[in-house]
Amino acid sequence: MSGSKPEPRGWRDLPLSALPYKLSLEYKTGDWRALRPVIDQSKCVKCLMCWLFCPEMAILWDGKQVSVNLDYCKGCGICAHECPVKAIKMIPEPTE
Amino acid sequence: MIFFSKKSKPKIPLEKQKLMTVNGDEAVAYAVKQCYVDVVAAYPITPQTIIVEKYSEFVADGEVHTEFIPVESEHSAMSACVGAAAAGARAFTATAANGLALMWEILYIAASLRLPIVLAVVNRALSAPINIHCDHSDAMGMRDSGWIQIFAENVQEAYDTTIQAFKIAEKALLPVAVNLDGFFLSHTLENIYMLPDDAVYEFLGGPRKVAKTYVDYLGKEVEAKLDPANPLSFGPLDLYDYYFEHKMHQVEAMKEAKKIVKEVHDEYAELSGRSYGDGILVPYEVEDADVIVTVLGSTGGTVRWVVKKLRQKGYKVGTVRIRLFRPFPFEELREILKGAKVVGVMDRAISFGSFGPSFLEVNTALYDLKEKPLLVNYVYGLGGRDVPPDLVEKMFMELLEDAKKGVVENKLRFLGVRE
Amino acid sequence: MSHVSQPKPTEKPYDLIIFEPGKKYDLPLTLNLRQLAEERRPMILPGHRLCAGCAAPIIVKLVSFALRGPTIIANATGCLEVATTIFPYTSWAVPWIHNAFENAAATASGIEAAIKAMKKTGRLPYDHIDVIVFAGDGGTFDIGLQALSGMAERGHDVLYILYDNEAYMNTGIQRSGGTPPFAWTTTSPVGKVIPGKSQEKKPIADIMVAHRIPYVATATPAHWADMIKKVRKGIEVDGPAFIHALSPCNRGWRHDLDLAIEICKRAVDTCYFPLWEWERGKGYMLTDRSLAIAKNPQLKQPIEKFLEVQGRFRHLLKPENRHLLKQFQEYVDAVWEDLLNRAVNAPK
Numbered sequence: 001m002s003g004s005k006p007e008p009r010g011w012r013d014l015p016l017s018a019l020p021y022k023l024s025l026e027y028k029t030g031d032w033r034a035l036r037p038v039i040d041q042s043k044c045v046k047c048l049m050c051w052l053f054c055p056e057m058a059i060l061w062d063g064k065q066v067s068v069n070l071d072y073c074k075g076c077g078i079c080a081h082e083c084p085v086k087a088i089k090m091i092p093e094p095t096e
Numbered sequence: 097m098i099f100f101s102k103k104s105k106p107k108i109p110l111e112k113q114k115l116m117t118v119n120g121d122e123a124v125a126y127a128v129k130q131c132y133v134d135v136v137a138a139y140p141i142t143p144q145t146i147i148v149e150k151y152s153e154f155v156a157d158g159e160v161h162t163e164f165i166p167v168e169s170e171h172s173a174m175s176a177c178v179g180a181a182a183a184g185a186r187a188f189t190a191t192a193a194n195g196l197a198l199m200w201e202i203l204y205i206a207a208s209l210r211l212p213i214v215l216a217v218v219n220r221a222l223s224a225p226i227n228i229h230c231d232h233s234d235a236m237g238m239r240d241s242g243w244i245q246i247f248a249e250n251v252q253e254a255y256d257t258t259i260q261a262f263k264i265a266e267k268a269l270l271p272v273a274v275n276l277d278g279f280f281l282s283h284t285l286e287n288i289y290m291l292p293d294d295a296v297y298e299f300l301g302g303p304r305k306v307a308k309t310y311v312d313y314l315g316k317e318v319e320a321k322l323d324p325a326n327p328l329s330f331g332p333l334d335l336y337d338y339y340f341e342h343k344m345h346q347v348e349a350m351k352e353a354k355k356i357v358k359e360v361h362d363e364y365a366e367l368s369g370r371s372y373g374d375g376i377l378v379p380y381e382v383e384d385a386d387v388i389v390t391v392l393g394s395t396g397g398t399v400r401w402v403v404k405k406l407r408q409k410g411y412k413v414g415t416v417r418i419r420l421f422r423p424f425p426f427e428e429l430r431e432i433l434k435g436a437k438v439v440g441v442m443d444r445a446i447s448f449g450s451f452g453p454s455f456l457e458v459n460t461a462l463y464d465l466k467e468k469p470l471l472v473n474y475v476y477g478l479g480g481r482d483v484p485p486d487l488v489e490k491m492f493m494e495l496l497e498d499a500k501k502g503v504v505e506n507k508l509r510f511l512g513v514r515e
Numbered sequence: 516m517s518h519v520s521q522p523k524p525t526e527k528p529y530d531l532i533i534f535e536p537g538k539k540y541d542l543p544l545t546l547n548l549r550q551l552a553e554e555r556r557p558m559i560l561p562g563h564r565l566c567a568g569c570a571a572p573i574i575v576k577l578v579s580f581a582l583r584g585p586t587i588i589a590n591a592t593g594c595l596e597v598a599t600t601i602f603p604y605t606s607w608a609v610p611w612i613h614n615a616f617e618n619a620a621a622t623a624s625g626i627e628a629a630i631k632a633m634k635k636t637g638r639l640p641y642d643h644i645d646v647i648v649f650a651g652d653g654g655t656f657d658i659g660l661q662a663l664s665g666m667a668e669r670g671h672d673v674l675y676i677l678y679d680n681e682a683y684m685n686t687g688i689q690r691s692g693g694t695p696p697f698a699w700t701t702t703s704p705v706g707k708v709i710p711g712k713s714q715e716k717k718p719i720a721d722i723m724v725a726h727r728i729p730y731v732a733t734a735t736p737a738h739w740a741d742m743i744k745k746v747r748k749g750i751e752v753d754g755p756a757f758i759h760a761l762s763p764c765n766r767g768w769r770h771d772l773d774l775a776i777e778i779c780k781r782a783v784d785t786c787y788f789p790l791w792e793w794e795r796g797k798g799y800m801l802t803d804r805s806l807a808i809a810k811n812p813q814l815k816q817p818i819e820k821f822l823e824v825q826g827r828f829r830h831l832l833k834p835e836n837r838h839l840l841k842q843f844q845e846y847v848d849a850v851w852e853d854l855l856n857r858a859v860n861a862p863k
Contacts, residue, residue: 024604054573081777324610326533331600
């Protein structure tokens, strides 16, 4: 079965047993967001609570600092709420 | 009827096969024992219970490597088989009647996930009122679930078919239900021939081999199983954008399945010397018959005996036993029935408000003929009601009368019920 | 990651978790968050379609950090299942199966039996494969209880994790056996004569203790270290284990999107949802914050602290319903007292 066919695929090109063939990484949930987390790196103590509790795996740790992957962040604000030093602010998503 | 091949010697001559006196349930248990089954998950229900009892003995005596799961319900029996088969194991379960009804939800899931599970259905009437005896209302309830359904006529065939079922299932990637009539077969002793263990092992090609499929995110063909080396997700949410396409997989698989059932039957016949028609239909005295009766299961033997008797008296009658019910052999059956004046369809089940389930199939098979035989449906034997030869003979006489008149007034008749 | 021949999460944050056949795995348990962030990946990938602020993916993520090696997941029908595998996508980085609603435990039983049979015959390319179930409260307290009880009685080596959002959230907030008393749901509405759910919450974890399986525990994602340790224990015991994890649902509980973790803390602080574990031969043991409260009862908060942030309990805070609030407090206190009496490490 070919992987190059455009969507939506015909039944002959689907894997056996109704197995999904794409990872949800291709499905960006960032556009669900109404609020955007903004991290104040100067306040951040790198405790990783935001990384730990983010339901979207959208907080990234590169070994030096945390950042937000806006491709997936749904803007729930758990990171900001759980930040012990209040280094994360939720701001309205720009609407232009 | 068992046809022992006279032309060519079977690969395993009869003297190398073991002659055993067993009932139908034991025959199935012995067959499963030889099939290198990894997981058996089953729950007791009359008249199937002997299968799980017998198999438990094999497990307790260390005669099999099988993990036996004595589940708390038939629903869990089929659910556990789905889990086991998805993990790559060869899985088996058995049930009857209400137990099969309780499995119903998972029957569809097993078939849709394309898991080659084998299920022995020891046919029994559905409640209410509760009844433990034979009819086909249980099996007919699962006819649309995507399972291959094969009906055995006798204990030998139940044994042979169970072995064939694993090979069919794993080739077709569809689950297979082997049907044997409750008590008439399940509890009736018969002398049967059993193949040596290694012959069955070889026939099946050893342990189950899992089919491969291409999955884009892995970028390769992988075995369709739960495998920590190649993570797959079984049983996703499928909405209107893909569900229909996935059902086409099953439609196509069923189309292929008919060929596979025949091939596996033929290969098994060469091995054992035993064949059942062409593996899907078992015709008898049909060539010049004016009246042909179709039948499923153990009643096939009684009908054939009556046909033989009536032929001796000069009546042009014949019968065809439908061995494969799903996928239904429409074309093959049409070829057999097309010359008859009247076709009688025996059903050991009824779809209330309609006809017997196999009548609808036979009707469909004949519709495209220019010259159609007259069709009559005989519903018989519900709840284990006996069908003695004189009753079958009475049916043939009625059908011969219909043939003479050229019209059928009452299409739905009940054989053996008290008014 | 030692077990995966792929870049570290700091370089490639999202990837499948691949366990190579033929290798022996015994991933160390660590509670060092930097180490976890740099060495381990969650088994759930982003792009899933659970609601913003849902606690279920947090629970799954924490469970990921407790894995010791190759693992297969069985998932009952529910929010977590539907939102993570909308065809053609999957959010699962490990092998995963959904069979139906009521049979996750039976499905897992079959998987575990298959693993055993294949191992016995030398066909399993791993030293062990762990089997974990995720099921919601509907699939556990109610429709799935029979299969769960059967799995427990038969002794399958499966860890069953209940993520309890206290109602049928996937179908739109209908009451379940896990819904607490007085809670508003769409099938236990707050009417003119009936103030929400009329019944108490089924003591599901105690029911599992009554099965005398090797390990039973309660947990919340807020008490993450406690949870990871318990999950690891549940994986390591030989035989069935059960973890009851509280999983706040902002849609059904009617709370702000950012409060999932906060509410878990309040649930434990008010003793609405005490943290404990039960082991054969040891009995009930309080853990984490609940042990601290047992030792220092002044830490126990009034139930209002739990209720006040949730719209499903709004009616309980009205002056005319003070008697109901009192009843709720009495219910919580009775369950807590009962646990204190049983807990071997509670001060007597």
